[in-house]
Amino acid sequence: MTERFSRRTLLGATLAGLAAPAAWAQAGTGGEPIRLALIESLSGAFANTGEAVARNLSWAIERVNARGGVQTATGARTLALERFDNKGQTEESLAMLRAAIDKGCRVVLQGNSSAVAAVLIDAINKHNEREPERRVVFLNYSAVDPILTNELCSFWHFRFDAHADMRMAALMSVIREDRALKSIYLIAQDYSFGQAVLREARRQLGQQRPDVAIVGDELHPVGRVKDFLPYAVKIKASGAQAVLTGNWGNDLTLLVKAAREVGFDGRFYTFYGNALGAPAAIGEAGVGKVVAVADWLPNVPTPESAAFYKAFRQRFPDPRDDYVHLRMQLMIEALAQAIGRAGGTEAVALARALEHADVSLAGRRGRMRAEDHQFQQPLVVGVMERQGAPGVPFDVEGSGYGFRVVREISAEQAAMPSSCKMVRP
Structure with a gap:
């Protein structure tokens, strides 16, 4: 093609x-x-x-x-x-x-x-x-x-x-316009990627939303936490209006389940909140509140x-x-x-x-x-909505919830400079 x-x-x-x-x-x-x-x-x-x-x-x-x-x-x-x-x-x-x-x-x-x-x-x-x-x-x-x-x-x-900085910039384009947001909790898996996510979140928030208070900044073991309730309790107690996380797989699903159980009703800004059980785990509480960045989403309107x-x-x-x-x-x-x-x-x-x-x-x-x-390549940012809502013909994993595209970022806009000094044969 x-x-x-x-x-x-x-x-x-x-x-x-x-x-x-x-x-x-x-x-x-x-x-x-x-x-x-x-x-x-x-x-x-x-x-x-x-x-x-x-x-x-x-x-x-x-x-x-x-x-x-x-x-x-x-x-x-x-x-x-x-x-x-x-x-x-x-x-x-x-x-x-x-x-x-x-x-x-x-x-x-x-x-x-x-x-x-x-x-x-x-x-x-x-x-x-x-x-x-x-x-x-x-x-x-x-x-x-x-x-x-x-x-x-x-x-x-x-x-x-x-890469993570490109994804973060796409998310930040939405956070930048969320003027009601005043406090945010950062949490990620404790390895190179998770550390990079939190480092870049602090940098970009400082540049683009210095008015937003970071009320939590936490790393946790990868794939070893079976009960995220202690983390969810801290998130709610912090008074955060939103969570930003790079978590993926079961570490994301268990985190959002725990947050729902303790009654956290803020937004989740995620790298991977659009699949692998996360939408079903969040359920109705995620409508209009769970934001995900991706290279593509099923509800891209073409x-x-x-x-x-x-x-x-x-x-x-x-x-x-x-x-x-x-x-x-x-x-x-x-x-x-x-x-x-x-x-x-x-x-x-x-x-x-x-x-x-x-x-x-x-x-x-x-x-x-x-x-x-x-x-x-282009990137998109979507927000979780009920299937059948405007812009959401498709749900995710039979959950009844899908992601409405709220921002399209062209490949040129998503591009970031590189410090690569490649050795070639």
Whole structure:
């Protein structure tokens, strides 16, 4: 799909391409599949996040394979997703990286931990220097610590999500206009990403809303807190009118459940409050109060977006599986495009092709910035409403609540400068 397509043509292509059944996945291709290694939490506290990623990537791969796979110098080949369970641990992630390379995977996919991503970047840098004949590239769909495309930027690493500072700026564009807001509580998971969220929240609040008092500033262990009631009690006792959090997975769901139980009725400004149980956990108390930033939301008001979301729901009809990310689809489209340009998966050629990725799907376009390998794409901010309210045709996870888009941020507006000093082969 290109921008030259008319809206009608683009909508038709979306419907036809996205609805391709999985049974077509191997049609019309030959040769060994190109193995993509998913290194993610597939068991333990964050297994739901890992499985959600696997669904997104599997659907994207099915779509590529349904149209004949990817073109290489030796002919058309399909893509195949190989699952490696890191159990949410950095050491296990390194073991899974070695296993993936030994199995012949030359593309690594990971995202649900910036700490894991940083370890993988370092390990891949060293591996690629030590074993040039088995080099790999790393595609990151969710690890958003800004350092990964700044101080730790790597020729082998590509980030397809907006980093935390970009997401914070999008949220701040809404907070800036909330003139009734006078006090806010900051809480996040105690690791590199959560620390970056709170650091940037303090900086941007100081610049744009110095009148807002920060009445709480707290980090908690990742994935180990089973009872968030003590945290919720402190939030309510602080008198905060709103909470800003980068929490994700069960750490977000349990936090908002606890806040609801203690009667906190303020706003939640979130990075990930739009899925994985959070809307259902908050329930009616979240209407008009839970704000989320994302690269895309199901209620983006275009026919192309609606067709994309309907196709996902057709492929995964169980409402519990409702966690679709357009950026993950764009990532696989970018990979397929780059493999075609590079003629295969030789890592240097593939990385150079990925530096020029320019892909469109469902009416949204994203382009890779070569200087730091940070994907540039539009962002949206949504507020939780009842399904059926104006602007909310779709709910989330069968909860009866969806997110109405209240702010669209263009790729140019979302862009931020980088301090990357990339070493290239």
